[in-house]
Amino acid sequence: MAITSHDPIPTAQLDGAVKDYSRDKVYVLTALFLAALTVVEVLTYAFPDFPAWSGNLVIVVLMLLMAIKFFTVVHIFMHLRFDKPILTWIFWAGVVLAGGVYFAALCTFRIFWPGSHG
Amino acid sequence: MANAVQAHESVAQADAHAPHAHIQHDTNTGISNTKLGMWLFLASECLLFGGLITTYLLYKHPLEGPTPKEIFDIPFTSTSSFVLLMSSLTMVLAVSAIERGDHQRLRIWLGATALLGATFISGQIYEFTVFVREGLGFTTSRFSSAFYTLTGFHGVHVTVGIVMLMSLVLLSLRGKLPEHRAETVEIVGLYWHFVDVVWIFIFAVVYLIP
Numbered sequence: 154m155a156i157t158s159h160d161p162i163p164t165a166q167l168d169g170a171v172k173d174y175s176r177d178k179v180y181v182l183t184a185l186f187l188a189a190l191t192v193v194e195v196l197t198y199a200f201p202d203f204p205a206w207s208g209n210l211v212i213v214v215l216m217l218l219m220a221i222k223f224f225t226v227v228h229i230f231m232h233l234r235f236d237k238p239i240l241t242w243i244f245w246a247g248v249v250l251a252g253g254v255y256f257a258a259l260c261t262f263r264i265f266w267p268g269s270h271g
Numbered sequence: 272m273a274n275a276v277q278a279h280e281s282v283a284q285a286d287a288h289a290p291h292a293h294i295q296h297d298t299n300t301g302i303s304n305t306k307l308g309m310w311l312f313l314a315s316e317c318l319l320f321g322g323l324i325t326t327y328l329l330y331k332h333p334l335e336g337p338t339p340k341e342i343f344d345i346p347f348t349s350t351s352s353f354v355l356l357m358s359s360l361t362m363v364l365a366v367s368a369i370e371r372g373d374h375q376r377l378r379i380w381l382g383a384t385a386l387l388g389a390t391f392i393s394g395q396i397y398e399f400t401v402f403v404r405e406g407l408g409f410t411t412s413r414f415s416s417a418f419y420t421l422t423g424f425h426g427v428h429v430t431v432g433i434v435m436l437m438s439l440v441l442l443s444l445r446g447k448l449p450e451h452r453a454e455t456v457e458i459v460g461l462y463w464h465f466v467d468v469v470w471i472f473i474f475a476v477v478y479l480i481p
Contacts, residue, residue: 247314
């Protein structure tokens with residue numbers, strides 16, 4: 154019989170199985186990675202003329218860094234990567250719905266048009 | 272059953288992220304109702320914070336009073352952001368500790384998470400106090416109203432999270448948080464990580480993007 158990681162087993166026996174097994178190292182490395190990305194974010198503020206993010210490129214760089222941090226926390230720390238797919242669908246439905254609705258709202262107010270600062 | 276446990280061990284060894292502690296629940300989805308409820312709540316929270324962030328983006332250029340560039344202290348806020356980010360690490364270590372049945376470390380990590388959260392909130396209160404002294408009250412401009420509403424709502428969420436964390440510490444001290452209730456800690460953890468994720472967004476959009 155094929156056994157998947159979602160098959161039910163009693164917690165008491167499971168505790169014995171995971172006793173010597175730790176994901177803590179993965180979590181610490183993930184946190185260090187997130188901290189490094191935060192440092193890069195702050196560097197964009199400290200050195201605005203750096204070629205990698207000069208001018209309007211800084212917005213793209215910051216959005217990209219933010220997206221990477223967002224995905225990392227949601228998938229590793231919030232266990233979405235390891236959990237049932239339905240939870241991923243539920244969460245991303247909320248994110249996509251919010252993103253779509255508010256992007257449309259911002260477009261309605263022409264916020265992305267040059268010189269339209271209300 | 273022994274074979275099943277062995278198979279789980281091999282899955283765990285093969286993949287360092289194996290979800291071996293997730294138990295099948297007697298529901299249609301195989302997920303407990305409380306966990307499903309928390310994920311639905313978090314999905315709805317995306318809409319709440321999306322609305323607040325959109326409002327801020329629409330009103331970020333003040334017609335009167337100080338501008339964001341004049342008042343924001345980026346090094347200070349960066350430190351606060353780092354503190355909140357590290358609280359996500361301590362939270363996930365707390366979940367890991369209870370899955371191993373290590374109650375002492377569970378309490379240590381939960382306490383550390385609450386402490387880091389309280390440090391973040393203290394920083395936010397200090398920041399608000401400085402802004403008010405510099406002439407940026409809640410009703411000073413449309414920017415100030417949108418800014419305080421957005422960051423204030425986030426601060427309230429962090430405060431609620433701290434209360435939940437302290438409740439877990441108390442439950443653990445009273446012996447009412449055994450291993451088979453690890454999911455309770457995981458659910459509070461989900462909320463805490465979400466609060467962190469929202470701040471990742473706020474920090475970039477409100478403080479850093481010119």
